[in-house]
Amino acid sequence: MDGVPRVPEVPRVPEQRRPDASVERAPALRFGLLGPVRAWRGEESLSTGSPQQRALLAALLLREGRTATAAELIDALWGEEPPSQALAALRTYASRLRKVLDPGVLVSESGGYAIRGLPEGALDLSVVQDLATEAEKARHTGDLCHARDLLGRALALWDGEALAGVPGPYAETQRVRLEEWRLQLLESRMDMDLEQGCHAEAVSELTALTAAHPLRERLRELLMLALYRSGRQAEALAVYADTRRLLADELGVDPRPGLSELQQRILRADPTLAEPSTPRAEPSSTPVRPAQLPATVPDFTGRSAFVSELGDVLASVEGRVMAVSALAGIGGVGKTTLAVHVAHQARGAFPDGQLYVDLQGAGARAAEPETVLGSFLRALGTADSSIPDSLEERAALYRSVLDGRRVLVLLDNARDAAQVRPLLPGTEGCATLITSRVRMVDLAGAHLIDLDVMSPDEALSLFTKIVGEERVGSEREAALDVVAACGFLPLAIRIAASRLAARRTWTVSVLAAKLADERRRLDELQAGDLAVKATFELGYGALEPAQARAFRLLGLADGPDISLAAAAAVLDLPVEETEDLLESLVDTSLLESAAPGRYRYHDLVRLYARACAERDEWPPSEREAALSRLLDFYLATAAGVYAIERPGDRLVDHLEPTGTAGLTFTHRQAAWDWLYSEAVPLLACVRQSTEGGTLRRAIDLLWASVDLAESGANSKEYEAAAAALRDAARSLGDVRAEARASVVLSNARLFSGLFDTAYQEAQDACRLAEGGDDPLPPCWAANILGSIAFYQNRHEDAEKYFSRAIGKFRGCGDLAGAASGLCNLSRLHLATGRADTAVDLAHQGTAIYETLGHALRGANGQYALGMALGKTGQHSRAAEQLEKALNVFRSSRQRLWEGMTLCRLAEVDLDAKKPARAASNAETALAVLRGVGGEWRRAHVLTVLGRALTGLGQSGRARVCWHEALEIYEKLGSPEAVQVRELLTPVAAA
Numbered sequence: 001m002d003g004v005p006r007v008p009e010v011p012r013v014p015e016q017r018r019p020d021a022s023v024e025r026a027p028a029l030r031f032g033l034l035g036p037v038r039a040w041r042g043e044e045s046l047s048t049g050s051p052q053q054r055a056l057l058a059a060l061l062l063r064e065g066r067t068a069t070a071a072e073l074i075d076a077l078w079g080e081e082p083p084s085q086a087l088a089a090l091r092t093y094a095s096r097l098r099k100v101l102d103p104g105v106l107v108s109e110s111g112g113y114a115i116r117g118l119p120e121g122a123l124d125l126s127v128v129q130d131l132a133t134e135a136e137k138a139r140h141t142g143d144l145c146h147a148r149d150l151l152g153r154a155l156a157l158w159d160g161e162a163l164a165g166v167p168g169p170y171a172e173t174q175r176v177r178l179e180e181w182r183l184q185l186l187e188s189r190m191d192m193d194l195e196q197g198c199h200a201e202a203v204s205e206l207t208a209l210t211a212a213h214p215l216r217e218r219l220r221e222l223l224m225l226a227l228y229r230s231g232r233q234a235e236a237l238a239v240y241a242d243t244r245r246l247l248a249d250e251l252g253v254d255p256r257p258g259l260s261e262l263q264q265r266i267l268r269a270d271p272t273l274a275e276p277s278t279p280r281a282e283p284s285s286t287p288v289r290p291a292q293l294p295a296t297v298p299d300f301t302g303r304s305a306f307v308s309e310l311g312d313v314l315a316s317v318e319g320r321v322m323a324v325s326a327l328a329g330i331g332g333v334g335k336t337t338l339a340v341h342v343a344h345q346a347r348g349a350f351p352d353g354q355l356y357v358d359l360q361g362a363g364a365r366a367a368e369p370e371t372v373l374g375s376f377l378r379a380l381g382t383a384d385s386s387i388p389d390s391l392e393e394r395a396a397l398y399r400s401v402l403d404g405r406r407v408l409v410l411l412d413n414a415r416d417a418a419q420v421r422p423l424l425p426g427t428e429g430c431a432t433l434i435t436s437r438v439r440m441v442d443l444a445g446a447h448l449i450d451l452d453v454m455s456p457d458e459a460l461s462l463f464t465k466i467v468g469e470e471r472v473g474s475e476r477e478a479a480l481d482v483v484a485a486c487g488f489l490p491l492a493i494r495i496a497a498s499r500l501a502a503r504r505t506w507t508v509s510v511l512a513a514k515l516a517d518e519r520r521r522l523d524e525l526q527a528g529d530l531a532v533k534a535t536f537e538l539g540y541g542a543l544e545p546a547q548a549r550a551f552r553l554l555g556l557a558d559g560p561d562i563s564l565a566a567a568a569a570v571l572d573l574p575v576e577e578t579e580d581l582l583e584s585l586v587d588t589s590l591l592e593s594a595a596p597g598r599y600r601y602h603d604l605v606r607l608y609a610r611a612c613a614e615r616d617e618w619p620p621s622e623r624e625a626a627l628s629r630l631l632d633f634y635l636a637t638a639a640g641v642y643a644i645e646r647p648g649d650r651l652v653d654h655l656e657p658t659g660t661a662g663l664t665f666t667h668r669q670a671a672w673d674w675l676y677s678e679a680v681p682l683l684a685c686v687r688q689s690t691e692g693g694t695l696r697r698a699i700d701l702l703w704a705s706v707d708l709a710e711s712g713a714n715s716k717e718y719e720a721a722a723a724a725l726r727d728a729a730r731s732l733g734d735v736r737a738e739a740r741a742s743v744v745l746s747n748a749r750l751f752s753g754l755f756d757t758a759y760q761e762a763q764d765a766c767r768l769a770e771g772g773d774d775p776l777p778p779c780w781a782a783n784i785l786g787s788i789a790f791y792q793n794r795h796e797d798a799e800k801y802f803s804r805a806i807g808k809f810r811g812c813g814d815l816a817g818a819a820s821g822l823c824n825l826s827r828l829h830l831a832t833g834r835a836d837t838a839v840d841l842a843h844q845g846t847a848i849y850e851t852l853g854h855a856l857r858g859a860n861g862q863y864a865l866g867m868a869l870g871k872t873g874q875h876s877r878a879a880e881q882l883e884k885a886l887n888v889f890r891s892s893r894q895r896l897w898e899g900m901t902l903c904r905l906a907e908v909d910l911d912a913k914k915p916a917r918a919a920s921n922a923e924t925a926l927a928v929l930r931g932v933g934g935e936w937r938r939a940h941v942l943t944v945l946g947r948a949l950t951g952l953g954q955s956g957r958a959r960v961c962w963h964e965a966l967e968i969y970e971k972l973g974s975p976e977a978v979q980v981r982e983l984l985t986p987v988a989a990a
Contacts, residue, residue, distance in 0.1 A: 028041070029105065031118075033123065033125050033163060034158045035159030036164045037057055037058045039100070046100050054165070054166050065114060065116055067110060070090060070111055073090055075169075076170030105117055105118065134150050135147045141400065142426020144195055145444065147192055158182055183219075190205070196444040196445040200230045203927065204927055214952070220240075224236040224240060227239065240263040242956045288380050289353040292354055295340075297340075299466060300337065301461045302458025314431050325432070325449060326449065327434065336435055338451065339410055339433045342433065347408070350407055355380075355410065357372050358413050361414045369421075369422040370391040373391070374387055403426075406429040408431050410432075411432060411435070412435050414434050415436070460472075463497045467479075472508060481516070483496075499511070550578075551591070553570055554567055555601060556570075556627055557570065557627070557688070561598050566634070567599065569660050572629060633658075636658045638675065641674065642705075644671045645668060645671070647853045649814065651703065668855065676893060689701075696734070699741050702721060702722055703744050711932075719748040719749060725737075739765050742761045743761075746765060751933070759789075766778055786824055803821075803825070821845075823846075825841050826839075827864055827867060835871045835872045839865070842867075845865075863901055871911075882905045898928050899926075902921045902925035905918075905921045906948060909921060916948075935972065939974070939980075946962040
């Protein structure tokens, strides 16, 4: 993998002549060779005749516009044994083609034929050549994203086997050539995937490709590297072992040196394997060395793990660097301080200079990338007259100027990845440090670091450096109280310590006592020019009454930001009036515009806003009323989202009433967009609503937002909120609320694979709801208990619970719930050998969903039906049902069910004797289920993947998968461990 990945040299294709500009050719001819040989005039498909006639057309298109003699064409079509009338047949085919094509396209010349005068881009092969050439240029300029996109577009033009169905030796030779070219392009694109950190995603595709081309060592090498970079070292080594055995058995040879070298590097955990390797360019002839880093703080403290981590990224072996590191965290957490400190430490690795810019991403006017690029280019020695106007041209010039240099770029206070991308160097030798309040998960290839508050020890060390060892040493406990009161936030600690250092008569205990009162904490966190509250007071005092009220009340909400519609609910004002107020607050810098229609406070400003609410809001009950309106808004809107996705579901009929209207949606996509964009502030509102007057509504909000847990998008936060509500209901003695909270909590833990605790919660819900007038908890709890018993192989208990759930759902008129129970019962029948009744039960459940118009729940029915059909040998029908379910789950962002459906498709593929497709689906399932669904489900997918790999002859890698699955099952005490041990036994014996 040390070599530079290059876009393969493209085969030559016809040099088409541009038509005379004065002649209009509409519609134009187009031809396709990368699949069946086809022709179009505009969008009209043209007949290309018999197989031999298509062979003639293909041979002429591939002749590069040159004349092919009759003898050459006869040899191309029929080889060494042409028919007796071959020349006459050739002329007939040419005559027929001439009638189909435009006049003058097929010409006769010197006893042969040629195709000429086609417009640019008329042949798919020439389009691929152009795209591949452009990809090569983009690759050499360091624009990997663009290069990958170009190669992706090129590969997409293949429509199956090139020259499909075309007879003759010439076509066969060209098919082999074009397929080799396609594989080279694919390998090049996969190389770039790995360069940009898409390791986990690449594993699935490479698994399928190595199955289709088992003797292609380059694909095996890429798969090994992708697995290694995904943290799957044992599997990577198993790929080598499988490859070595296959090559010995099939060809009697050893793996090529590159593959063997990669195995050795993996064995010794070569750190350079974790880094991309892009081409090193020649240094600039007129280098200018900028040194723009701000001064580092003299009392920098702690963060040793982060300093070490970033240092390792920025100073790899032999100084070869191509790194992007993004630090994210809340305001005041010390992102800039850490980045500047690390940058100064790493200066020696970047002898060609350091660039710095404050991108002002937290403000209303973030720096424009083209402006920053202009400044950087000047700092690198580019004359103003040579700096182009457009962003794209400036970015390209910037990358070219940096090509071959070793420069460190510090992008401070970035708004988002879109602002940053044009500012990234493109080649080896440079590195970028980024600080931002947002986590840049969409910045390809970036090394992400979430910078949290300091540890207690680090916080105490910073406090001690400023205050002095003597004063702190005698009052260590008080000092710990101080840094805890500061929330371990570096900015707050620095303010508190500076204030104490300036007051020699104060003890640490005095300061701790002052900070103990949360209502006065901001008043105490002032020292010199760090007296932030004074600045806030000036701004707040200048506000109009309506602005001041909005500033106070919005600060009460716990979420990281708030939408315009939610803010309107808090303020009890129309949306238009609310927007005017919030935009005016943005103008005063007391509020930030997080995104169009979304607003947020700086953390210290929020504390100040809450202090103002406690001091100035009258009557005081308006504070509780504002949060109650916010809760109502979320509950009403979430109930509407639930109803759109689940028409006829009875849950919405049994939710607590609301006094504030929510948003309404006409399309399910808009409803989903709202739910997932509001997930974090919604869950924060739930956690904030544990008092008696809001508790029941908060529980119902969580229940109506169940997809946040089921999708895996916010499962941990959802589960924590459910546990908090359950505890609050228990402490208040509200049995009805506790029963509902227990259902919600058990459901969340079921999705997370925490079966034992989920089972206990569901049993508690049944006990608490017994004899009550709330019909839903007993229904849902029974269904959950059945699912858990099913997963734990307690089949008799599962059947009892599912039957009870179906009866209870039907009893309260909840047909959707009954359908869920029927589909679950179908899976149980399938597991206990009753495949025919499993199909019938799944059909019943699916029919109910279709009648009700359920899209998402209907997909659950198709999921169950697909599994049942697969076990009755109806593999194509099973795959059809599962593919339908997969499409719905993907569009609904249900990662858990998307991953499990892929796993079920893999099982169907295995039953249908299609191990390559099974391995690809199982690998994709593993990637989708990262962090979702719990370890039990991961072990199940690993077991299926191992079976698929065995079918491909990759027994070494299969064994690694099964060992990992066995370890998980044994840790969980799952009975599936026995089955995995049985799978391992014959492999071990072999």
